[in-house]
Amino acid sequence: MEKNDRLFLLDGNSLLHRAFYALPKTLQTSEGEYTNAVFGFTKMLLRLIEEEDPDALAVAFDLAAPTFRHKEYEEYKAQRKKTPDELSPQFDLIKEVLTAFKIPVLQLEGYEGDDIIGTLAQAGAQEGYQVTITTGDRDALQLVTEDIEIMYTKRGITNIVKYDLDKVREDYELEPKKLIDMKGLMGDKSDNIPGVDGIGEKTSTKLLHQFDSLEEVLDNIDQVSGKKRKERLREQGDRARMSKKLATIKLDVPIDYDLEEFTLVEPDQDKLVEVFSKLEFNTLLKEFGGYDTLSFSEDFELITDYSQLDKLINNLKEEKQIGFKFNFAETKLYQQKANGLTIVYNDQEAYYIDMKELEAKEVVKALKDYFEDEEVKKLSLDSKQNLLYLKELGVEVEGLDFDPLLAGYLLRPSNKKQDLEDLLTEYLKVELSEVDDEVEQETQLVRSLFKLKEKLIKDLKDKGLLELFVDVELPLIPVLVELELNGIAVDEDELERLSSKLQEKLDSICTKVYELSGEEFNLNSPKQLGEILFEKLGLPVIKRTKTGYSTSASVLEELEGKHEIIPLVLEYRQYQKLKSTYVDPLADLINHQTDRIHTSFNQMVTATGRLSSTEPNLQNIPIRTEEGREIRKVFVAEEGKKLLAVDYSQVELRVLAHISQDENLIEAYINNEDIHTKTAAEVFGVEAENVTYEQRRRAKAINFGIAYGISPWGLAKDIDVSNKEAEDYIDQYFNRYPKVKEYMDEKIQDAKDQGYVKTILNRRRYLPEINSSNYHRRSFAERMAINTPIQGSAADIMKLAMLAASTTLKERGLESEILLQVHDELVFEVPTEELEEVQQIMKEKMESVIELDVPLIVDLNVGKNWRDMEEVE
Template sequence: MDDTLYLLDGYSVIYRSYFAFFRNPLRNPRGENSSAVFGFFRTLFSLFREYQPRHFAVIMDSRVPTFRHEQYEQYKANRQETPEDLRAQIPVIEEILQALGVPSVRVDRYEADDVMATLAERCRSEGRPCRVISGDKDLLQLVGEPVRILRPGKDGIDEMDRDAVYRDWQVWPEQIRDFLSLIGDTSDNIPGVKGIGKKTAADLLSRYGTLENLYDHLDDLTPARRSKLDAGRHEAFLSRGLISLACDAPLPAGGADYELGDLDYQAAAPLMIAQGMTKLVEQTGVSPVVTEEGAGPGELPGDGAAPEKAPREGELGPSWSPRERAGLVLSRDEQERFAREGRCELVTTREDLTRWISRAREAGTFAFDVETDSLDPLTANPLGFSLACSADEACYIPLRGPEGALFQEEYLRQELRSLLTDPACRIVGQNFKYDYKILSRWGIRPGQIYFDTMIAAWLVDTSAGGYGLDRLARDYLGYRTIAFADLFSEGEAPAQKGRRGSSGDDRNFGDVPLDLAARYAGEDAFVTYRLYTVLDRLLDKREVRDIFTSLEMPLVPVLAEMETAGIGLDVFALEEYSRELSLTIERVEQEIHDLAGHPFNIASTRQLQEVLFQERKLQPLKKTKTGYSTDTAVLQELAREDPLPERVLAYRMYTKLRSTYVDALPRMVHPRTGRIHTSLNQTGTATGRLSSAEPNLQNIPVRDDQGRRIRDAFVPRQDWVFVSADYSQIELVVLAHLSGDEALMEAFRNGEDVHRRTAGLIFGVAPDEVSAEQRRIAKTINFGVMYGMSAFRLSNELGLPRKQAEEFIQAYFGTYQGIGRFIEATVARAEVEGEVRTLLGRPRPVPDILSRNKTVKAAVERVVVNTPIQGTAADIVKKAMLAVSQRLRQENLQARMILQVHDELILECPPGEEQQVRALLLEEMSGAVSLAVPLGVSVESGDRWGAMHQ
């Protein structure tokens, strides 16, 4: 029988879990940070699955200062105070451990390391295997049979025996204590010997074995080493005393064997669900959602209460939490209705079809969904349609199935057209832009697209991170949808799965038996209708009804038509540029190898680290898990003192241009249209900006020659031209309006060069005397201030001394005092309201605005200041898109919008319409909203995208 004792370093896993999600913390149903809780139990259950321990204990740190603080008052003095939202999670973890029945040990005045050392040495004396699970390097001194360390890492668990310790540290486990005594430990404020690094320490111990023997032979060392060690003698032995593990911690009486019995997952489940760990609960075999009679949604058998639904682990926050925050409580009847399966009728006769269309027309509002044979809207054919007029019942109208056609296509098209184009009918859909494109190609232009549940959920909570039907159903309704793979017998499911079918596989939704297809497709409709009933109320609770109805919903068909139109691409121009880039990359690669003195793999981080930091002796700036960082910011800094990093940056730029755009774009030309069709996503950002994907055309460099070469490859249809309208400095215009700063508003009202004016005010010179360098500094500050630019960042970007950068920022806020007041007022309001809004009312939750962690709070404050500015700019662009689209239709023009990038609209215009379109753009965009300062718009035209904005 395996009697191995497993000891888990509790705080090591807790801290690691918390900071793993530091930038995007996971949240429980109450909106509280739950990253540490989730990460801890994910690790714990993974260990249980992999090692199946019979004896196990979680070891926790002392709640009071330890004996080391008595030895050395400065011990761990430089550690930041534990974040409040992390400290709050520790009692939760301990409560769940107790409910599970997992032994937990804590000894006052002793660290967890000491408790683990005591237990490990007890195992050693008994000849009993012991495995210590921790990433703490101090514990490596325990390694030696039968004790080993299990170190969690991103690639799993690394088991450390004596050889493994030596491999990683070049010293043996019994030397780890002396090794750390020499190099010190900044995280614990252990001084070590100044000037002695890891390599030197390992070399010294390999020669002299121990710290005492090393100091007995100082005369054998070089003068430099002897001087450092002699000066640091006291610190070395002080450090060793602090690093030494106490193997005599007074363990609590009883439970010395720490036998792990059957875990009580049932008792722990409600506590875990309350923290949003539904999926982990499911993995234990306990069902968090039970719909049998007598148990409502979210209830556990035997529970008297019904815990709220929880988010999926690993996703940014619970998408359903706004329902709770807004105070929208579903009735018991609604909870039961929304959690159970609805009825799905298969419509196969004309009589049944007429009945359902009449029901939909009578209801006035209905959910509608299209099932297709492909995910590509440019080639997909409709297979059937689902319809729901209530939350309980839906139908599926198949156009064709496994046995062939069920309805004559033209007849079904005419019947559905009469319903979908009826101005008295309101269509509800989920991601209806896709359905719109399918229906348009099939000959139906839907009329009143009233409600898109995906867009509504995004407006209700822009931080949810995902708005697919499956997730929304689970999070808002407590309902689990049918998985697409379940429609096929084992081994027959297509390689690519989705709610709407599959592409790239012989089997698709058309192969599904009609009774099963009806259940699946009907579910899409009645779930969408249920979401509509919940989200419709939340639009009012969150005060986003107006922006939903007047801005986001009208934009759906506009974006659908833009995506369908696409944009032309000169493939031959990119192929020629690719050949040029290949030659340029070869030249730059050779320059790098010449500078290094030998060839190496520039794309290898490890090899580049060796060249930069070992061979060229450059000073490392920051460290990662794999060594010293070689990211762009580091290379830009290093390029100031060495030419090789600058060449590496050039190499990366050219290779990225070639792989991401020049070689990739031609492969994305659609075979049916011969054009590029990007996807313009409404729900991809928290600020409201549209995002572009497959391909992302918003990230093509704008101003440099390389980016212009790529844009030159985008062309209109033959004999047509591009007309581009671009807002001039729109975010600064919005900042002027929101801040009410007189100096900034005056500059825009007078049509001045704002950057030149700012430079003149900061540097105290007349605008016509401002140098190019002064204007560059002012421009960087003008745009940087809305992103919370610090003096440190300004110093790095402009290559200025830190003090001078601070003086520039102080001068800026002294010049534009209204901006400073705006920032202070915006942050103060967010601290009260827990959110920030754009000028048009678009909200963005900021739950961490009151965090006591300075780093977290500073990051959130930057978001708070930037969102009203960037989000308002995005809203203005969307309003302009709607106005331009309407004018094009009203004036019966052939010109069409095909692309929106940042603050720019791009239209494709036929001969004879260019001047009319230019005037239309200027009028509609400049008048999109009324601000305290004018909206500047520049309009250009050209036969290639790159020909504009030169």
């Protein structure tokens, strides 16, 4: 041991209890064995080792047998409830984990874990260790010295407070060793230690300031104030002495130990993998390398001539299920290029068609009938990309049956990225073998689809997600392929004009700013701007960063009114963002083969099930300002066609009415009332016809804020009122719509009990932070528990609408096409002669894709560009 080595002693019982109550009981093995406490304890242990870097570590546990304290006082801890049945078996499990980590497990009949820890802490300090005790039991604070600190788990297993001498003195106004005297006087309800009647923490602290110890108090009762208190101290002095004894942690437990044996060493890898496999801790298994290698036959047929291709096609005639994947060299739309195509059937028979040798169009043409045969079930990896390529070459794939990434997304919607290898390790506990040959690697990937399908389909079925997968998400892939290939036309002259107009505004603002500052500088440089504002102009410094003055939006907003340069800087930034983030990049995104922009729709990104888009991100195009709305003007219909925007009206609030079953909300929508005016009338206590513009604006913020689980503070900021006013508005809302509050409470409880919430189509969102001891994380999870069933159901409805729209246009043989999906809106490009028919069809189809207890309503708008549109009555 070297001087100042760190010895950590963990209170096993306390920490396992904390982990049990911190994590949802849904953490179980597939056989239903509870593992939440073990998982939480293990994660805490790993985090402690990583962050604190202990040199030595041991864990102490209580045993079930009575201790010397029970013999001293039969009622000791008698009031405590029996250990929950879900927790009891986890004590043996965590000891297995610790054994695999080669961390000593200490326990001794007749003594508590606290006594073992106290004895070892004192011994460790005497031998020169810096000792840290990790526990959720405040009794350990009596052990604090210059060499011993406490890491106290205040709530859960992550909210930790460190207690050294100063912290104990600050919180208790006593020396640590006097805390046992305090317990002698006031007792301890959690351990059923009686103390002296009528004496609490405040009185005991006062007495221990006056006298040095419990014994000194009892020796000088005449000097204690209060007649009743004196009587009780005289009558209950022995009980106080016993209470102190019960509260005192033993420092001389007769346990055999050698502190050198507590030195942290490498774990027993094989044992750890065995234990984590049994507990089904897949993330930890991966971390500790506990996966088998998935090996396939290295045999595959490389097809480099058309006679081999003909033979493959002949073999495929009898096959009703295949896996396929293109090996792309380029994935940019209308420039896609594939080096090869892998096809696997019978789980193992693998073929790689070399498309460097064979013409891609000829290969795809030869396989066209097979790809378009609905009876042949197709498994594909990243199927949208594969279908885009085939559609570009004139093939419309039918019979798409499985995509592991899409299945994985439904099972793990919060994962930032869906990855085949992650799915293999998580669900099959295997890893692909490493191969250098690119073709062999491709065949491995496609072969693995068959292995994954059985497992993932079973999991989807078990979780009630199979219908969503089969009826909504899989059929949506060809629809997204349509949208991406269709793209939308762009008026390049209008785009150039808008860019020039914004540049003129920026130049004008710069001139004014330079005049006010007295010099030219780079307005895009926060450093230079900060020097001008705070040094040259002498404005008050609000906030600093590591590199200088903060000139963030919140800082500039706080400075408004202090100098006329501030609103100009804010205006400059607004125009600069429009130009650099939205307008100028659009020019680079125009595909000059089609003269259109083809955004990419992401089906497997958001946790709520909504689609997102990139290149460009259409969801982010600002529409609240006039300048922002001008960007939409560049998106236009081709000659002889119009853009038709079909937008669900207040779909999230309608979903809220349906799932909360609030009679007032349902009635309002059935009667086609203006919901914001109605809410304003209800909340502000006025007649509907007397509602002002401002009241309706606030009511709108309340309606949508409630759907997102907004706090009084958040609402106050949104509508510029005090927190108290916002709180009153929310209370009034719940008084008028009581079942909305019931719904919110119910969803939070569902998330706590199950670990997830569901949409109307059973889409799940897991919320592990719902039981977090961190207030901000827990509050965020609670808001998501409220909002996800609403927003996710709106996403489900939009996807049903997209499927219905696409199917109907094809069935009717119409030329109209879906171009975009943004928020609650679908944008179509419609030949003028089809306009009336398509308007009628889309209104009818989109309003009837699902039956709710309130009507779904769509608003239709038509125009030559996406900004200048007229409402269709």
